[in-house]
Amino acid sequence: MRQPPASSLPAPGTPRPEVGLLSAVVIVASLGYFVDIYDLVLFSIIRVDSLKGIGVTDATAITDQGLKLLSMQMWGMLLGGVLWGVLGDKRGRLSVLFGSILLYSLANIANGFVQTVEQYGWLRLVAGIGLAGELGAGITLVAETLPKEKRGYGTMIVASVGVSGAMVAYLVGNKFGWRNAYFIGGGLGLALLALRASVFESGMFEQTKESNVVRGNFLSLFTNGPRFYRYVRCLFIGTPFWFLVGILITLAPEFGKQFGLTGPVTGGLSIFWCYFGLTLGDFTSGAVSQWMRSRNRTLQIFIIASAGSVAFYLLGLRGATPTLFYGACFLIGYAGGFWALFVTVAAEQFGTNLRATVATTVPNFARGATVIIVPLFQYLKAVPSLGMVGGAGIIGTVLLVLAFFSASTLPETYAKDLNYLE
Numbered sequence: 212m213r214q215p216p217a218s219s220l221p222a223p224g225t226p227r228p229e230v231g232l233l234s235a236v237v238i239v240a241s242l243g244y245f246v247d248i249y250d251l252v253l254f255s256i257i258r259v260d261s262l263k264g265i266g267v268t269d270a271t272a273i274t275d276q277g278l279k280l281l282s283m284q285m286w287g288m289l290l291g292g293v294l295w296g297v298l299g300d301k302r303g304r305l306s307v308l309f310g311s312i313l314l315y316s317l318a319n320i321a322n323g324f325v326q327t328v329e330q331y332g333w334l335r336l337v338a339g340i341g342l343a344g345e346l347g348a349g350i351t352l353v354a355e356t357l358p359k360e361k362r363g364y365g366t367m368i369v370a371s372v373g374v375s376g377a378m379v380a381y382l383v384g385n386k387f388g389w390r391n392a393y394f395i396g397g398g399l400g401l402a403l404l405a406l407r408a409s410v411f412e413s414g415m416f417e418q419t420k421e422s423n424v425v426r427g428n429f430l431s432l433f434t435n436g437p438r439f440y441r442y443v444r445c446l447f448i449g450t451p452f453w454f455l456v457g458i459l460i461t462l463a464p465e466f467g468k469q470f471g472l473t474g475p476v477t478g479g480l481s482i483f484w485c486y487f488g489l490t491l492g493d494f495t496s497g498a499v500s501q502w503m504r505s506r507n508r509t510l511q512i513f514i515i516a517s518a519g520s521v522a523f524y525l526l527g528l529r530g531a532t533p534t535l536f537y538g539a540c541f542l543i544g545y546a547g548g549f550w551a552l553f554v555t556v557a558a559e560q561f562g563t564n565l566r567a568t569v570a571t572t573v574p575n576f577a578r579g580a581t582v583i584i585v586p587l588f589q590y591l592k593a594v595p596s597l598g599m600v601g602g603a604g605i606i607g608t609v610l611l612v613l614a615f616f617s618a619s620t621l622p623e624t625y626a627k628d629l630n631y632l633e
Contacts, residue, residue, distance in 0.1 A: 235409040236356050237365050240349030243312055244373025246400045247345040250319050250338060252377045252486065253396060254284065255461045256479040257389035264389060265326055274465060276328055278585050281457065283332045285581040287339020292575025293429055295344030299567025300427030304352040305412050307567065309404055311344025316400025323393035346373075347571025350554045354570075355413040355563070359626045363506075363555065367497025370551030374493055377486030381479050415563045415630055424632050426564040429572070431633070438561075438633070442569065444617035445557040448510060449577030451517060451610040452547045457581040458588055458603055459524060460485045460540060467536060469599050470528045476536050484537045485544035492548015504625050506556045509549070510618035514611060516546035521607045525600050550574075559624035562633035 254261070258277045267276055291311070299307040318338035325331045353365040384392040419426060432442045459466065463481035492513070500509040520542040528536055558570040584606060591602030 232357070232361060232364055232368060234356075235406070236352055236411065237368055239403070239406050239410050240308070240353050241369045241372035242403055242406075243308060243345045243349055244369055245376040245379075246312065246396065246403060247315070247342055247376070248373050248486070249376035249380045249383075249399065250315055250396045251342050252456070252482055253319075253380045253384060253392055254280065254335065255456075256377075256381050256482050257384045257392060258461070258478060259464075260384075261325075261331070261389040262328070265328065265331065267328065274462070277461075278589070280328070280332055280335050281461065282582045282585055284335040284339040284342075285457075285579045287336040287341075288343040288575045289339075289579035289582070291340035291343025292347075292572040292579065294340065296347060296568035296571030296575075297427040297429050299344070299348050299351065299571055300416075300564060303412050303416055304348045304355075304567055305407070305410060307344045307348040307571070308352065308410075309407050311341050311348065312400050312403055313341075315341025315345075316397045316404075317341075318397075319393050319400065320397035323390040323397070343575045344571060346554060346574055347558075347569075348567060350551070351558050351567045351570045352410075352413055354555060354558045355415045355566070355629060356411075359628060363497055363501045363552075363625070366551050366555045367494055367501075370493035370497065370548075371490055374486050374489045374550075378483050378490070381483040381486075384479060416567075418630075419563045419632065422632070424564050427568050428565070429568055431565065432569070441560050441621065442573070444621050445553075445560060445569065445573045446576050447610075447613040447617040448514075448556070448621075449550065449553045449574055449614075450580045451514070451607070451614050452550050452553075453578050453581050454584055454603075454606055454610050455517070455521070455543050455547050456482075456485065457584060458606070459521070459543060462599075463536075463540065466524075466599060466603075467533070470536070471530050472528070472533055472536055473530065474533045476533045480537060481540045484540040485547075488541040488544025488546075489548050489550070490544075492545040493551050494548070495545075496549045496552045500552055500625065505623060506552060506559070506625050507618055507621060507623050510552060510556070511615060513546060513549040513552075514615045514618060517543070518607075518611045520546040521604075521611070525604050525607075553577075556621065556624055559627050559629060560621065562631050563629065565633045566629070 262273050295307045315338050322334050354362045357365040433439050460481050463476050463478050467476040500506050524539045554574050557573040558566050561569045588602050591597050592599045
């Protein structure tokens with residue numbers, strides 16, 4: 212049951228400055244997401260080289276160990292999503308924004324020193340915990356500080372700057388080697404902490420602290436039927452993207468062999484083109500949602516486009532050239548460019564006392580769904596009548612149908628007043 216608007220609560224004593232689209236909060240959230248994405252996809256880019264560098268040379272072992280390490284990272288994001296989400300509503304958005312950046316930056320540096328697969332796995336787990344906090348905290352902070360008519364543009368900037376970190380990760384990984392790529396990512400994150408003093412806490416959160424309402428109660432998302440239904444639908448919208456990246460793009464070399472391409476393709480370059488598309492897609496979806504004045508209709512358009520791009524990838528690349536394959540990776544990224552819009556919608560669906568919890572757990576549970584998707588994919592691809600292509604097709608169809616249903620039934624949140632409590 213929703214309580215009275217937070218505007219009826221005692222106002223904090225310190226007035227807040229006017230916040231614009233290029234304010235410190237938007238810039239820091241954008242750069243934080245940039246480093247977040249850099250580290251998040253770096254492992255997928257340097258998966259083969261890094262595993263070979265620590266002694267894993269068999270092609271099958273590289274695929275299997277790579278999927279296990281990816282699952283470790285995603286388990287960390289599941290754990291971190293709950294941890295940082297609750298802290299974001301209890302302690303504040305800023306503490307999570309910079310605490311998560313510190314943790315994944317240190318884990319990044321430590322990853323550059325690994326010598327065994329076991330060490331690698333535990334450090335990917337720690338990195339995953341750190342990576343879980345930045346996006347949700349950043350989107351929540353931007354959504355609560357910008358004017359309601361402009362917050363879609365703010366999250367669009369955060370996403371467009373942030374996802375370009377994947378392209379930089381590809382360039383750095385290929386130019387400087389996998390160990391140095393980890394060191395550089397960690398250094399970028401630590402450098403970003405210097406901007407902490409320029410960012411103010413959310414005024415809505417400060418007001419909420421003056422009340423006696425319970426903040427960050429994660430279990431309350433599951434004890435109220437309508438609230439839980441909203442939460443699950445938010446989660447379903449984002450899950451397909453991590454099937455696209457975690458399976459279709461990360462395993463691009465393996466799919467390329469299945470398709471009988473005229474030449475080899477690399478996971479790193481596939482991720483580069485996917486995230487180049489994602490950068491443009493996030494910018495487009497944010498702008499379209501503002502122009503159409505509808506988050507939901509924009510999500511539906513991009514989910515349909517994602518279904519088309521997956522169909523082309525799985526069915527239209529037999530005997531194709533590597534160039535056409537990379538073009539398909541770009542299309543997947545562009546059509547999947549509703550990621551930040553999905554997180555924005557999740558944040559806008561809930562009151563201030565639960566907003567950070569939702570905005571942080573939902574994207575990380577969507578990412579963390581990889582720990583279910585990966586073994587399911589491994590099982591399905593072992594079925595002779597399905598193989599890699601059939602298994603991926605079944606999973607993609609189910610996830611995209613659930614996403615479209617969810618985007619079609621959630622309440623519209625464009626320009627919604629967020630100054631209320633659950």
